[in-house]
Amino acid sequence: MESPVLAVDHFSAGFDTNQVLKDIDLLIEKNRITAIMGPSGCGKTTLIRCINRMHELIPSARVSGKILLDNEDIFDMDAIIVRRKIGMVFQRPNPFPTMSIYDNVIAGYNLNGIRISKGDRDRIVEESLKKAALWDEVKDALHRRGTFLSGGQQQRLCIARALAMNPEILLLDEPTSALDPKSTAHIEELVVQLKSAVTIIQVTHNIPQAARISDYTAFIYLGELVEFGPTEKLFTVPKDKRTEEYLTGKFG
Amino acid sequence: MLEEKLPALKRELIEFASLVESMIQKSIRGLMRKDSALLREVIEQDEPKANAFEIELDEHCTNLIAQYQPIAKDLRTVLMILKMNSDIERMGDHAVNIAESATYLIERTPVKPLLDTPRMAEEVVQMVNGSLCSFINEDARLARSICERDNIVDALAEQILRELITYMSADPSTIERSLHLLDIAGNLERIADLSTNIGEDVIFMVEGRVIKHHKEDEQESAERA
Amino acid sequence: MKDRTLTRRIVADRIFQVVVVFLSFCSILPMFFILFFISKNGISSISWNFLTRLPAPVGETGGGIANAIVGSALLILLASVVAVPLGILTGIYLAEYRKDKFSYLSRLSVEILMGTPSIVIGIIAYVWVVKPIGSFSALSGGVALGIMMLPVIVMSTEETLKLMPDSLKEASLALGVSYPRTIMKVILPAGLSGIVTGMLLSVARIAGETAPLLFTAFGSPFMAANVFKPVSSLPLTVFNYATSPYPEWHALAWGASFVLLVFVLALNLIAKLGMRKWKVQF
Numbered sequence: 181m182e183s184p185v186l187a188v189d190h191f192s193a194g195f196d197t198n199q200v201l202k203d204i205d206l207l208i209e210k211n212r213i214t215a216i217m218g219p220s221g222c223g224k225t226t227l228i229r230c231i232n233r234m235h236e237l238i239p240s241a242r243v244s245g246k247i248l249l250d251n252e253d254i255f256d257m258d259a260i261i262v263r264r265k266i267g268m269v270f271q272r273p274n275p276f277p278t279m280s281i282y283d284n285v286i287a288g289y290n291l292n293g294i295r296i297s298k299g300d301r302d303r304i305v306e307e308s309l310k311k312a313a314l315w316d317e318v319k320d321a322l323h324r325r326g327t328f329l330s331g332g333q334q335q336r337l338c339i340a341r342a343l344a345m346n347p348e349i350l351l352l353d354e355p356t357s358a359l360d361p362k363s364t365a366h367i368e369e370l371v372v373q374l375k376s377a378v379t380i381i382q383v384t385h386n387i388p389q390a391a392r393i394s395d396y397t398a399f400i401y402l403g404e405l406v407e408f409g410p411t412e413k414l415f416t417v418p419k420d421k422r423t424e425e426y427l428t429g430k431f432g
Numbered sequence: 433m434l435e436e437k438l439p440a441l442k443r444e445l446i447e448f449a450s451l452v453e454s455m456i457q458k459s460i461r462g463l464m465r466k467d468s469a470l471l472r473e474v475i476e477q478d479e480p481k482a483n484a485f486e487i488e489l490d491e492h493c494t495n496l497i498a499q500y501q502p503i504a505k506d507l508r509t510v511l512m513i514l515k516m517n518s519d520i521e522r523m524g525d526h527a528v529n530i531a532e533s534a535t536y537l538i539e540r541t542p543v544k545p546l547l548d549t550p551r552m553a554e555e556v557v558q559m560v561n562g563s564l565c566s567f568i569n570e571d572a573r574l575a576r577s578i579c580e581r582d583n584i585v586d587a588l589a590e591q592i593l594r595e596l597i598t599y600m601s602a603d604p605s606t607i608e609r610s611l612h613l614l615d616i617a618g619n620l621e622r623i624a625d626l627s628t629n630i631g632e633d634v635i636f637m638v639e640g641r642v643i644k645h646h647k648e649d650e651q652e653s654a655e656r657a
Numbered sequence: 658m659k660d661r662t663l664t665r666r667i668v669a670d671r672i673f674q675v676v677v678v679f680l681s682f683c684s685i686l687p688m689f690f691i692l693f694f695i696s697k698n699g700i701s702s703i704s705w706n707f708l709t710r711l712p713a714p715v716g717e718t719g720g721g722i723a724n725a726i727v728g729s730a731l732l733i734l735l736a737s738v739v740a741v742p743l744g745i746l747t748g749i750y751l752a753e754y755r756k757d758k759f760s761y762l763s764r765l766s767v768e769i770l771m772g773t774p775s776i777v778i779g780i781i782a783y784v785w786v787v788k789p790i791g792s793f794s795a796l797s798g799g800v801a802l803g804i805m806m807l808p809v810i811v812m813s814t815e816e817t818l819k820l821m822p823d824s825l826k827e828a829s830l831a832l833g834v835s836y837p838r839t840i841m842k843v844i845l846p847a848g849l850s851g852i853v854t855g856m857l858l859s860v861a862r863i864a865g866e867t868a869p870l871l872f873t874a875f876g877s878p879f880m881a882a883n884v885f886k887p888v889s890s891l892p893l894t895v896f897n898y899a900t901s902p903y904p905e906w907h908a909l910a911w912g913a914s915f916v917l918l919v920f921v922l923a924l925n926l927i928a929k930l931g932m933r934k935w936k937v938q939f
Contacts, residue, residue, distance in 0.1 A: 232831065234827065234830065234831060237826075237827070237830065260833045260834075260835060261833070262833075263830065263831055263832065263833035264832070264833035267831065267832075268831040270824060270827060270828065270831075272824055274822075274824040274825060274827070274828040275828075276825070276828065276829075276843060276847075277825075277847055277937045278843075278846045278847050278849075278937060287829075287832060288832040288833065288834075291829060291832065291834040291838055291839075291842050291843065292832070292833060292834055292838070293838075338828070341832070342831075342832075345832060345833070368433075369433065372433060388501055391498060391499040391500070391501070392433065392434075392499060392500055393433070411499065412495045412498070412499065415495075415498040415499055416494050416495055416498045
């Protein structure tokens with residue numbers, strides 16, 4: 181791999197006595213889409229939540245190993261800084277219900293008390309909404325509440341909100357599983373376009389989706405990284421029998 | 433995504449087909465002008481390139497199906513590209529056969545002035561070109577007309593055979609050279625057949641109709657009944 | 658055979674339905690009686706005079722409950738100052754640390770407080786505030802009422818915040834916002850309608866409390882001016898004037914009851930409507 185931006189190094193995670201991830205080694209290439217797939221409960225959501233240290237919301241969480249962002253261990257950094265460099269979009273769209281569309285996009289700055297000029301503010305909102313392919317639909321209604329948008333639009337708003345912080349990596353946790361097929365297709369197109377600006381890691385249990393949009397795919401099963409490689413190879417000549425069985429629907 | 437990958441795949445096939453088309457033309461030209469260097473080019477340089485093309489195209493088609501699960505017209509397109517890939521590669525093999533026979537012939541005195549062979553070659557090249565155009569433009573009408581021209585090529589091949597039989601029965605020393613000429617005609621005929629295959633594939637891709645083995649006539653009479 | 662049991666069941670159903678409706682109607686009846694009765698007796702006393710003048714000395718007509726209205730307002734204000742910040746912060750704590758031992762204790766204390774008789778709370782306020790100051794005062798009344806408001810605010814805040822979906826908190830934290838800011842700037846504003854409703858309901862609850870005020874605020878015929886001095890209030894007015902031998906003062910009591918009733922009804926209605934209208938949709 182030419183330029184890994186994130187390296188997961190002998191990483192394990194668990195809650196209380198429950199071991200969820202076992203010794204994961206993974207390299208994420210810059211400006212590419214890496215899909216993480218596997219059956220329910222395999223640990224894929226836990227993995228990406230560890231990458232932006234959201235697992236710490238659960239008091240019983242414990243981890244071992246390293247996750248290096250540009251060669252710096254995220255567990256040595258301030259969690260707040262990590263989360264500003266690594267953004268996340270969740271399964272169910274969750275725009276802030278009390279804020280307008282404009283304020284939602286710029287929320288990362290407002291809530292953190294980061295002072296920026298009105299001109300910069302307007303620019304960031306416009307750029308982020310354009311990158312999220314939502315600008316044309318909402319530019320005349322920026323001061324309306326975010327919750328009046330459709331599901332697909334809300335999800336794009338959440339993507340714009342994450343992009344406004346200019347993260348290095350964007351984590352997508354099954355971003356289309358709560359959306360209808362048309363919105364799903366829009367978001368897939370959007371994600372493919374975004375990779376030139378930001379590295380993307382997407383968790384999905386939708387196998388065809390992983391095949392369609394990702395450059396690399398990681399298959400996780402029962403907490404282990406079973407196989408990882410370029411999507412073309414993994415989907416045509418998987419090396420591990422378990423990968424083959426998962427892809428052909430024998431389980432999961 | 434699929435909208436970019438599929439046109440790229442088509443372009444790749446067209447590039448491959450153009451290479452093979454030029455191989456056919458070079459073999460015939462090499463024969464007519466007695467240009468052994470040209471014939472060597474076909475055998476030593478163009479053939480490996482053609483083989484490499486075929487392998488890569490196969491891989492790209494497989495990856496495309498695995499990654500994008502195309503359906504309807506997209507699926508027919510990819511499947512037909514896969515079939516055309518193998519047909520075009522065989523055309524290349526036939527072009528190489530022609531070049532090899534031509535290499536033998538140009539070093540010896542010709543059995544007869546070559547009139548029918550270049551005519552047949554001209555017709556075949558046009559068929560190949562036409563079948564490719566029908567693929568590029570998704571022109572089912574053109575594809576159908578190509579399939580019909582196969583009869584002309586078959587007739588020319590028979591004519592060459594009958595003529596060469598007279599020469600061979602008259603003078604046994606011409607047999608070896610005549611057989612090589614026949615070989616060339618036979619290869620040209622096979623190339624024409626492969627062009628009609630491509631035409632049939634294009635029609636399936638565009639319309640979803642199968643016209644192989646005169647199935648279309650059966651279909652039409654069934655529909656009319 | 659089947660027909661007979663079917664008819665029996667339909668009839669039984671019907672009877673049950675009628676009984677339930679009738680009993681429900683019966684339970685609403687008292688409220689209508691109260692409203693009707695008090696309105697009938699009190700509305701005649703209502704006038705601009707009544708609402709803006711101080712009580713007249715014995716024997717004189719006219720006079721009003723201006724001091725009671727202002728006194729009630731002052732007491733509610735003082736009670737809110739005591740109860741609202743403390744209540745909301747406690748509610749936040751209980752909602753965030755649900756399984757903590759300390760929050761178990763807190764919750765238990767709040768529930769006990771809720772069930773404590775109001776007169777007992779009045780005595781506590783007497784000991785804490787009246788004795789040290791040396792006189793009855795609005796402040797002591799405010800403290801007593803505040804203690805009574807506290808459980809309602811804590812519980813409604815906790816319930817509202819528990820209803821906030823985790824996704825809201827996660828959205829904020831994922832942007833690199835610290836935990837305290839997330840609570841204050843995202844969760845609280847989203848739950849504001851529920852919290853405000855809780856406040857309005859707790860005010861409605863204490864607006865009519867009389868027992869604790871008997872030996873804290875005590876009551877006074879003068880306009881409220883000093884928090885360290887006794888002050889009047891609507892329920893105290895009702896108590897004092899209703900038990901007096903003067904018919905003019907009885908009229909004042911009816912009028913004050915009516916005003917109090919209207920006030921409490923209005924608060925309840927605003928709380929109910931406001932909750933529906935301002936509730937944040939997710």
